[in-house]
Amino acid sequence: MEKITLDAMRNxxxxxxxxxxxxxxxxxxxxxxxxxxxxxxxxxxxxxxxEILGIEILQDETGNVPTNKFNILDTVE
Incomplete structure (x- = not known):
């Protein structure tokens, strides 16, 4: 994604x-x-x-996610 937007995240x-x-x-x-x-x-x-479409959106607090990038985290333990 070039820029993270609401429509881009939904898509x-x-x-x-x-x-x-x-x-x-x-x-x-x-x-x-x-x-x-x-x-x-x-x-x-x-x-x-x-949340967007039931997917929780979190702010990275580790410093590992670059601008306009994201990580998908497994929430099932």
Whole structure:
């Protein structure tokens, strides 16, 4: 993905048939941009945890995810 947008994330989730057994971790800048777009689209309302199509979207706190990239995390233990 060149830039992580709400539409791009929705399309990625659908195309890859992701289920709630995974979460997506984003670089903090990409996470902030996505949250702001989500708020604009949804009238300044956001659910906690932040999800798109049932997939939890997390902010990377490890420093391992580059800007405009993401990691898919297995949430099943």
């Amino acid at each position: 990625f989730i659908i195309e890859n048939e992701l289920t709630d057994s995974v979460a997506i971790s984003l670089h903090p800048d990409s996470f902030d941009d996505l949250v702001m777009e989500y708020l604009d689209t949804n009238g300044n309302q956001i659910e906690r945890p932040f």
